[in-house]
Amino acid sequence: MxxxxxxxxxxxxxxxxxxxxxxxxxxxxxxxxxxxxxxxxxxxxxxxxxxxxxxxxxxxxxxxxxxxxxxxxxxxxxxxxxxxxxxxxxxxxxxxxxxxxxxxxxxxxxxxxxxxxxxxxxxxxxxxxxxxxxxxxxxxxxxxxxxxxxxxxxxxxxxxxxxxxxxxxxxxxxxxxxxxxxxxxxxxxxxxxxxxxxxxxxxxxxxxxxxxxVDAPGDVDANAFARRHEIAGPYLYFGGRIAGGKGLETLLAAGALLHTSDASATLVLSGEAGDGVDTPEVRRVGRLGERERWEAIAGAVAIVVPGSMESLSLLALEAWSMGRPCLLNASSAVLAGHAARSGGGWTFRDASQLAAQAAHLIDNPEQAAAMGAAGRAYVAATYRxxxxxxxxxxxxxxxxx
CATH class of the missing domain: 3.40.50.2000 (Glycogen Phosphorylase B;)
Structure with a gap:
């Protein structure tokens, strides 16, 4: 009080x-x-x-x-x-x-x-x-x-x-x-x-x-989130708001495309975006505690930042600090700049490109790990x-x- x-x-x-x-x-x-x-x-x-x-x-x-x-x-x-x-x-x-x-x-x-x-x-x-x-x-x-x-x-x-x-x-x-x-x-x-x-x-x-x-915890279990929520197979993660310019429609369309492809993956949404009803390709988990949010990031194939109007993405910085790659909206000059300087992510223009990039990272985990490592080095050098x-x-x- x-x-x-x-x-x-x-x-x-x-x-x-x-x-x-x-x-x-x-x-x-x-x-x-x-x-x-x-x-x-x-x-x-x-x-x-x-x-x-x-x-x-x-x-x-x-x-x-x-x-x-x-x-x-x-x-x-x-x-x-x-x-x-x-x-x-x-x-x-x-x-x-x-x-x-x-x-x-x-x-x-x-x-x-x-x-x-x-x-x-x-x-x-x-x-x-x-x-x-x-x-x-x-x-x-x-x-x-x-x-x-x-x-x-x-x-x-x-x-x-x-x-x-x-x-x-x-x-x-x-x-x-x-x-x-x-x-x-x-x-x-x-x-x-x-x-x-x-x-x-x-x-x-x-x-x-x-x-x-960014202060990333050092003892995060990358498998804990999937076990807790019974998610079988790879997943993409986005946590945040659903306001205009946040690109949720593109993200959901990409999730539907992935669900019907050979590289099937679950799209996990938390925060405001995580409120609502699950679908076969989307798992909505609501608002996560700080520990569980880090676990969700650590276990994801990639973190997606679909917004076109960003001055910074804390989620992308957190993902890189955990060594995970990011898929970022090319329409945001800030996100495109981070991707180019870090080497830790790719940019996409539409849902089909986003789905294709996610499928490639699922099929090539070594490349995903290398991108995540580059992102971690970028955050360590710039955002301390x-x-x-x-x-x-x-x-x-x-x-x-």
Whole structure:
């Protein structure tokens, strides 16, 4: 139960960080939010004083209240939750988005769009405007706490955009927020290039690439998941959200093709994608605990990341850290870049190509192992927590006022 606490009285610790996200918690399914939670815990383990400022919402579709306003703890991390003043109405937001993306700029109503986008929490914005001058990190760029909290917060302000190519990235309210940042911290080289192309002025800001690290457990039984769920034969694994741009339809079509081929395989889905009814070719296992999720990754022939709009795939990094190959959507510049740099995966354009690639890896386990080993080396060289901490320190030094 959150405790009551007076207004911000944070200590001015040499290694202190405030992280602002629209929603936060173990139950939150979202790549950007998950990345920030991992960062908070990783820095806390390195003796940083980390607070997370967020809202009471959990559901991005409506921003319904799921947590109690106030202060609570997530292990070593102090979490401050502020109430959401307005729930999102999907039909209204869709119409405001059409206006914001297509009307002439004076008629777009971008401020109204950002409020409807939510989660609208005036208390959070007000608290940021009065907060102690602790370095403040915002992510992702898209939501109201970042768009209006970033200009209100004390310096230094660091933005982790978690951007992908979408109409919202081109809005003036987004440009204003980005230029309010003192530094930009990107998940990938491709994300950095995208933001610089759309908002060239951001190129003058200090920046770095590589926000997260991956800590893979070392004693995972690669056969445990299949035994527990009575899966006979090879399987592909995907765990994550089912929102637009996540490519679930392509993945399911590929699973159906594999089921009728000589290289029959089961498609295992977890997380939001894992809610629902099984079919002969698809095993839906719901939300997995952390240990079981690692077991599912370790035992898979390959991990599939079917989304076309990605700023980073934590799932791909986790797969490579376990030495498993990845099959990645070629429409995502970020995923294609990871595949090219790592040698740990192939990219696909459609369901038939995805099915053919999976069948080849099933028939050629030595090649799958070699790809997984290349991916493991890539993650070890690029996505470590000590490197992420070093990048953060460098950004803070560059923004010293």
């Amino acid at each position: 959150p405790e009551a606490e007076p207004p911000d009285r944070e200590p001015r610790h040499a290694d202190a960080l405030r992280i602002v996200v629209p929603r936060y918690g173990e139950s939150v399914v979202g790549g950007a939010e998950s990345a920030m939670r991992r960062l908070a815990h990783a820095l806390s383990a390195r003796e940083w004083t980390v607070q997370v400022w967020t809202t009471t919402a959990v559901d991005e579709a409506t921003w319904r209240t799921a947590f109690t306003a106030g202060v609570e703890r997530d292990g070593p991390v102090k979490v401050r939750r502020y109430p959401v003043a307005l729930r999102r109405h999907p039909w209204l937001f869709a119409r405001l988005s059409t206006a914001a993306y297509h009307l002439p700029r004076p008629l777009r109503g971008e401020r109204m769009w950002s409020i409807a986008q939510g989660p609208y929490s005036p208390g959070l914005i007000r608290a940021l405007s009065q907060a102690a001058p602790v370095p403040t990190l915002f992510s992702p760029y898209l939501f109201h706490p970042t768009l209006f909290g970033l200009p209100a917060a004390p310096h230094p302000r660091i933005l982790v955009p978690a951007a992908h190519d979408e109409p919202a990235l081109r809005l003036a309210v987004v440009r204003r927020a980005m230029l309010s940042a003192d530094a930009l911290w990107f998940h990938s080289l491709e994300e950095r290039d995208l933001v610089a192309t759309i908002h060239p002025e951001t190129g003058a800001l200090p920046s770095a690439c590589g926000v997260v690290g 927590w000590d490197l992420a901490e070093e990048r953060l320190r460098t950004l803070l030094a560059a923004t010293a006022r």
